Amino acid sequence: MYLENKSNIEVEMSQTGGQGHSSRVGCRKSDTVAGNFDELRLLEGFSGKRESQKLLQAAAMPSGQCIIYTDVHQDDRHSFSMVNLLKGKSNQANHTERSPLLKFPQTDSITYMTLHEPSLGSGEESWEASSAELERRCRLGSEVTSLSHITSMEKCEHYFKLSSPIRHCLRTTKLITIFIIVVLCSLFFSMYPDRESPWRMLAVSSTESFSMNLTDFRDNSLLKLQVGGPFLGGMEAVQEAQEYILIQVEQTEEAGSRRRRTQQVLYNWTIPLHSQRSDQILRTRTFEMVSSAPILISVQAFLLDSQVVPLSMTHQSLYVTVETQVLIAGLILAGVYVLIIFEIVHRTLAAMLGSLAALAALAFIGDRPSLMTVVEWIDYETLALLFGMMILVAIFSETGFFDYCAVKAYQLSRGRVWPMIMILCLIAAVLSAFLDNVTTMMLFTPVTIRLCEVLNLDPRHVLIAEVIFTNIGGAATAVGDPPNVIIVSNQDLRKKGIDFAAFTGYMFLGICLVLLTSFPFLRMLYWNKKLYNKESSEIVELKHEILVWRQTAHRINPASREETAVKCLLMQKVLNLESLLRKKLKTFQRQISQEDKNWEHNIQELQKKHRITDKILLVKCLTVLGVVIFMFFLNSFVPAIHLELGWIAILGALWLLVLADIQDFEIILHRVEWATLLFFAALFVLMEALAHLQLIDYIGEQTAVLIKAVPEDERLAIAIILVMWVSALASSLIDNIPFTATMIPVLINLSQDADVNLPIKPLIFALAMGACLGGNGTLIGASANVVCAGIAEQHGYGFSFMEFFRLGFPMMLMTCTIGMCYLLATHIGLHWNT
DSSP states (O other): OEEOTTOOOOOOOOOOOSSTTHHHHHHOOHHHHHHHSTTOOEEOOOOHHHHHHHHHHHHHSOTTEEEEEEOTTSOTTSOOOHHHHHHTOOOOTTOOTTOBOOOOOTTOOOEEEEEEOGGGSSSOSOOOOOHHHHHHHHHHHHTTSOHHHHHHHHHHHHHHHHHHHHHHHHHHHHHHHHHHHHHHHHHHHHHSOOOOOOOEEEEEOSSOOEEEEEOOOOTTOEEEEEEEESBOSSOOOTTTOSSEEEEEEEEEEOOSSSOSSOEEEEEEEEEEBOSSOOOOEEEEEEEEOOSSSOEEEEEEEEOSSSOOEEEEEEEEEEOSOHHHHHHHHHHHHHHHHHHHHTTSSOHHHHHHHHHHHHHHHHHHHTOOOOHHHHHHHSOHHHHHHHHHHHHHHHHHGGGTHHHHHHHHHHHHTTTOHHHHHHHHHHHHHHHHTTSOHHHHHHHHHHHHHHHHHHHTOOHHHHHHHHHHHHHHHHTTSTTSSHHHHHHHHOHHHHHTTOOHHHHHHHHHHHHHHHHHHHHHHHHHHTTTOOSOOOOOHHHHHHHHHHHHHHHHHHTOOOOSHHHHHHHHHHHHHHHHHHHHHHHHHHHHHHHHHHHHHTHHHHHHHHHHHSOOSOHHHHHHHHHHHHHHHHHHHHHHHOTTOOOOHHHHHHHHHHHHHHHHTOSOHHHHHHTSOHHHHHHHHHHHHHHHHHHHTTHHHHHHHHHHHHHHTSOGGGHHHHHHHHHHHHHHHHHHHSOHHHHHHHHHHHHHHHHTOTTTOOOHHHHHHHHHHHHHHGGGSSTTSSHHHHHHHHHHHHTTOOOOHHHHHHHHHHHHHHHHHHHHHHHHIIIIISOTTO
16 A cells, blocks of 8 residues: 555554444545545555455454554654644655555564544544544554654654754854855945046157146055057067057155155056057056055157057056955955855855955955946856857757767667767767867757666766866867967967967867877776666665664664564564665666666667657757857858857857747746856856956966076976966866966066066967866866756756866866876977977
8 A cells, every 4th residue: 555645654444343344344445534634545555465454453443443554664763643644744755655655574564553432433424533633542542552662762853853953053053154244245345435437538649648646545555557548469578569658657755754765666567559559458557556655657659650549547546465465365265165165055156155255355455346347247258158058958958859869879889888978078079179168068968968867877977077078178179168269369379370270280189198098097087986876666665674674673772571572573674684685786786787788679679768759840950050050160260250159159049949939938948057147147257356356467477486486497397387287276266268368468478588588389388288177177167067067957967066076176187297298298308399
């Protein structure tokens, strides 16, 4: 007999009133009881032996009494309550609505309680009573149960009374702490107004200069100067630039009571001009001031002709030193990672909390951004790309194409799991070399999940392996990963010989070497991983039964000889069931191993179950998706197409929505990973705020200082190693896009320093290799990681930060080591840089 509505106690009432009432008891049906109890429905399923045993016991009872049968195998974590029974509630998390409640071995007997109820003597009235009457019956029944059972229940309840308040206290403490931090950050952010100064428009030429005085400054403050104009995209050397702007910042404090002698501070800032005078580039630099004396800012232009150069300028005063800002930024970043690593809150909420803390820190140092500025920090092209591809994949999944691809992948691997995983990873790596990593994972994740469900595999391990190889393959070409796109798009680097063909050729050889060594290392990491995670329902049920019997035996306090005998019998029962479990597990593993041998038969069965459900919609989806991917390629190679990746994805989603004739648009919107989109928006704000706190600039400057301190004969090798590992570790912790954009001018200036004398190519290739491969270090190190985790979580197979870290970080260390060896062999051993 089974019990629906998630109840775990079987109840059956029988009336006896002598010989005439016996047949009436036997004919009473379970649905009659269900009619009297609205929240309970008993389904027939008893064997003849069990039914006859109940009838004999019911017939032996005197008139006016009923029998309530209970399961002695149930989990005794909570005391028996008839009120909870009638409410249909259960604390058994492992039971479903169709789970069997009672096991009836031949050696077992029925445990029952007798409740006296005179009103049942007639046998014609339904059993309906108030809550007080039900509780009284329960108390009467509990008085006839065994004393050892009552004692064990009391101990169990006492144990949970001790542990439950502790858990509640910890949760309350966590909520209060996070809420206090949020309130403090909100107060800091609201106490300081927006300090963005208005932009000043000015014009300079070879004959006319500009100057202005600033007076409102504190001691030991910072001057943040922003200049916009037709500047070059990179940081080209002044000696190579024919036209440039020179900005001088001067502060002079006369001798007086505070200082014995006059102190003067002078900074020169040179910005090269673009010959076309078209693009408007914004430059920012921070200067340290020593006193509150007035500051003189002068701007001069060195031009080949008498043309006028239009410029825009604004300034801000900051009250915290660079070291303090970097310390605050480091603490905020560490706090965000603590929230994500230990899963204190969801990663989206952690990114939002980090953004709020970073904005509060900017307000505290005197650089609070306005709402419009914060909105401009968000990379809407990436969000548009994600949203458009999510719509495409959501409609695509309705065709059954993912199920079909899963069966074909199984057929291609000839039933072997590891060759199938290697094939999926290799295809993902190849596609990500030409497509965006996010697009690749959005197409591959549903296919992989469906394939693992069909083959009874754990999708989490397979998805982590795929996203790792996606990040590796994206580093092979100039268009596979955003850091590579930023490097190839830099005009100064193109003049140094790092163009599309040269960059792709060099990186492709290195990534091929990395891929060849990554597959064996991945197999070693997965050596002890259980890819088959699902067990048969029979094994799961047997494990639960063993747990219940063991708990029941441990809760018996052997105060008498009878209780000692009962405990020994229960422990013997546990040993017998464990022996049976081992036999079933061996049989189950043997069946799994035989699946590879019978792969042809399995494919035939899978092909019958998993077919294309809508061929017309499949043709529409393939057409639109093919056009979108083709436009992605054209966008990378044909500059005449003025559509970014985000626009292409949005337009493709609109095309497919029209062609598919979607009527219920809400269903499609439910498939969109809104939490992932919000996470990226918060992450963009967090990274930009950390950049304003000088964290990224500080990392680049300290890297340059360490390289300059190395002896000249070993400087190139140390520079390659240092840039490679700093880029990898930094990209695993922060977004690699702003880090790459910050490190490019640092490395260009470093290569053009006459005292350092380093070639630019090895440094740039080390930066690209580290920034791309470092994304495998953590879950938020690359955009593809977050997208894959979000889609997997939507399908019920989400993986945590630590689950990804255990596999991704060792892979990052291994791949970066192979990449470093490739860089050293080519540039130190073979001297390819010359």
